[in-house]
Amino acid sequence: MKAVSKKPVPQSAWTWILITLLWGSVFFFTSTWMLGKASAWFDSSGFRPDRAETLSAYLLYAPLLIVIALVAMAVKNRLDPGSQKQLERQKAVKEGRRERYFVSFAGGIASSFLFAILTACVHLAAAPVTGAVIRLNVATVAVAGVLNIAAGLGASLLVGMIFLVSGVGRKPKRG
Numbered sequence: 001m002k003a004v005s006k007k008p009v010p011q012s013a014w015t016w017i018l019i020t021l022l023w024g025s026v027f028f029f030t031s032t033w034m035l036g037k038a039s040a041w042f043d044s045s046g047f048r049p050d051r052a053e054t055l056s057a058y059l060l061y062a063p064l065l066i067v068i069a070l071v072a073m074a075v076k077n078r079l080d081p082g083s084q085k086q087l088e089r090q091k092a093v094k095e096g097r098r099e100r101y102f103v104s105f106a107g108g109i110a111s112s113f114l115f116a117i118l119t120a121c122v123h124l125a126a127a128p129v130t131g132a133v134i135r136l137n138v139a140t141v142a143v144a145g146v147l148n149i150a151a152g153l154g155a156s157l158l159v160g161m162i163f164l165v166s167g168v169g170r171k172p173k174r175g
Helices: 013-042 051-079 084-094 105-130 138-166
Strands: none
Touching: 013 051, 013 105, 013 138, 051 105, 105 138
């Protein structure tokens, strides 16, 4: 009997878009909250958009997330066209050499911080449209980014725990 080579099914653009919208939305709202906290500490609350202003900024942010998803998909397909690296990662997980449930620690840190910066930029860009009075400085955005890392890691841990409890990725029992 011939061994069948298992190739990963390429993820559709919709998968990339939906996952990016999910995580990007989580990061938008946690970043907005963290920007408010950091602003209260550093610059006398120069960042206090109300709900309507925040939602208006989100309407500008969501299309950016779609662009980010499509660019990320294109870069991934360019860097790993045959999904060889993905196959190697999946093999390492099955062999117990990589973590099965939790996302990359470094990736969680980078994503959380960068999405905080992106959120700050979107709020600043949306201010003329929404009428929000937004004052942000580099220190405020940097501290909000660091604070947002905790939110990102917490969300990743929560998702990992859900996978662990639900049994997603568990090998079926034979017998």
